[in-house]
Amino acid sequence: MAGCVFLSRLSPLIRGRVCCKVSSCAQTRVRRLWCAFSCSQLLRVGGNSGLAGKVDRFGGVTVDLAEVGLPADISEDAFSRLLRDSLSQWKAEGRMAVWLRVPMPLSRCAAAASSHGFTFHHARGEHAMLALWLGESESRLPGFA
Structure with a gap:
């Protein structure tokens, strides 16, 4: 996972140096290859497919889309496919809730998340926080204060 984070931080440098010296057709191919590579790195979370998140003390998972290397x-x-696989994994693990931190540049991901049942919890500055209760009982997610 650390390698994936390192590569995601390095990717803008590589793309800037490699792509600025090649034709637009080659740039498109490099971009597609890079996206395929990035997505394959995201799918390697503990041997399972899905997004990387931090488990909290309440049995929930918090995923910061700015940090997972999308x-x-x-x-x-x-x-949406990546999130669907992640939700299946978290439900199988018995997780109770999912918190999804969505930065402005990835705001289109909020629409995909809403189709899976996520709702807005709050928004601050450059990000929105979405939440989804996975438990069988009534939601115990706190309201925004």
């Missing part, structure tokens, strides 16, 4: 141009459909 490609900047990920489509809603690709994110």
